[in-house]
Amino acid sequence: NAGVTQTPKFQVLKTGQSMTLQCAQDMNHNSMYWYRQDPGMGLRLIYYSASEGTTDKGEVPNGYNVSRLNKREFSLRLESAAPSQTSVYFCASAGRGGETQYFGPGTRLLVL
């Protein structure tokens, strides 16, 4: 049972380049989330998807787009990367409200 998987693990981009971070879960969860983690700031929610076919903005959505491809997969896209998007990105999934969110191992992104 893989849980939540993320690809890639590491990525270096130049300013202005685009990329997509992939996330998949095999727990049949309805809800999926993308967070970014920056030193001293904890984790901040970028976007979430409460169910297949729906997506909503979180606390820090600017510069990002998401796609809930199906129940298993939730991708995060940076259309034009900026140095301020250098961070560690975590995907998570959860079942019903109040249930535990399960996190992937993270993607470390460096934008030069």
Place this chain on the structure above:
Amino acid sequence: AQSVTQLGSHVSVSEGALVLLRCNYSSSVPPYLFWYVQYPNQGLQLLLKYTTGATLVKGINGFEAEFKKSETSFHLTKPSAHMSDAAEYFCAVSDYGATNKLIFGTGTLLAVQP
């Protein structure tokens, strides 16, 4: 709006000493509260959670936390620290609605000295 405050971004204890990590929350509705642990270069792992019922919650690795509504607190404790407890700890509050969004504190880095 919900929020979480973790007092002390860095805490250092000796091996065998009590671990106390502080978390205070703000919520307009009865909260669901969580503690997660993050080991270096890894994702977050659930330590314990409070939803309803017993206010003293026991988690993995000997950790426990007590929900105190009057103090709006959910402090994490462990009677005796082990070297393997060195990690970053995050407190979080959930809106427990259909979205189940989590609001995280800024984290506390725990160092355990031999």
